Amino acid sequence: MERFLKEVPGDTGINACYQCGTCMSSCPTAKFDRKYRPRLFVIKTASGREDEVIKSDALWSCTTCYTCQERCPRGIKVAEMIMAMQNEAARQGRAPEKFARTVSVLQKSGLTSELVGFVRKQREKLGLDALDATPEVRVDVVKKIFDETGINRLFEKVKGRKERKEKKENEEKKEEGGV
Amino acid sequence: MRYAFYLGCVIPTRLFAYEASSRKVCRELGIELVDMEDYICCGTPIEAVSHRTWLVMAAYNLALAEKMGLDILTLCNGCVNSLKKANAGLKEDPGLRKEINSVLKKFGMEYRGRVEVKHLIKVLYEDVGIEEIKKKVKRPLTGLVAASHVGCHVLKPGWVMQHDSPERPKILDELIEATGAKTVDYPYKTECCGQTLRGLNDGISLALLQKKLGNIEDAKADVLVTICPACNMQFDMGQMEIRQKFKKNYDIPVMHYPEILGLAFGIGKEDLGVLTHKVKPTKLMKELTNGL
Missing domain, CATH: 1.10.1060.10 (Alpha-helical ferredoxin)
Known part of the structure; x- marks a missing residue:
């Protein structure tokens, strides 16, 4: 506690x-x-x-x-x-899959959603400025923060747990098949 | 009234109407929005898995605003929650501040606790004021019946957010009434919309959404007014999902508060992006142009 x-x-x-x-x-x-x-x-x-x-x-x-x-x-x-x-x-490697996806998107754009072509067009239509002048700065900062704070390690464990679980299930299946 | 404008993730990439209407309404009211360049996600989406990563991300954005020498204005409940919680936690704990600053130093940044963070709604209510807003109303939305959904994260935890009463919030309703519209109460008005459970427990997420929509329908509201991108998407896109899955059509338009305000100010619906929502407020717009 x-x-x-x-x-x-x-x-x-x-x-x-x-x-x-x-x-x-x-x-x-x-x-x-x-x-x-x-x-x-x-x-x-x-x-x-x-x-x-x-x-x-x-x-x-x-x-x-x-x-x-x-x-x-x-x-x-x-x-x-x-x-x-x-x-x-x-x-302990028990984070749900949703968070692994979020972390992955954040490392691509620095935000949880990406500034793709469609976005640019829609923004233009409403008279909004293009905001993606320097996305690499964002991405670089987020990646460094993730390295420093070790958030990616959490998902290596998730992957490890998943693989162990699948391996165990496969072995069980094999055993069942053998009987 | 000059603020560092923190847009967050979803608003600039998906909720164009929220951004467009906010910028236009702020211009009318003399609120100067200075865009924060190269800001990053506020950290909320990963707070549940890494408190430390969240805190560094939030502190980075706070430090960015400190460099600009401006308080932060945001349109998102998630962002305002994240940035205010981080601000409060870092202000009261010098040890934590030192630890987080050792990471920020690598970017040439430093958190000193010199800026405040506000939701647009709070700025409208406190800095501008209901009376000033009423003066700018050119086309009162008389006859319009609105239900409001404030959302959880701008209200709670109350000791940090200091926004409005967490149990009986009134700011948003007062702001809606300033446009000439009426507001209606409904059961479970302050209950969560369920958006945060997307991808974690979709069944309960939808159950919460349906409970709210049913009550809003019973209250005979013409429109649901939100101030949070996550809540707005849950209510707007969620209605599409419910129609497909359960063959139930609520047909309740969901609009961001600045859109409503913009209409009352006489700004055109195309300029506000009113028609970008999934549930089209067609009937509502027709009634409004008929003068209601």
């Missing part, structure tokens, strides 16, 4: 939770997904069972709307705690 407290700005004061469930009843995702239970994320983390949260797929269904955190009567930064746990899951 300590490591999450360190990552979140300020003190989450996670032990102050009295399990009232305000976070859960305020959560948009929890209204549709019974497995998504922020109240349990907090109690598990506070009682040293954070690995159960980190390894669950449910962790990635947070909308980041911050309503849980805003309404917590104990001032616990629930949303920030969840994000810190997502960061830890990512370090």
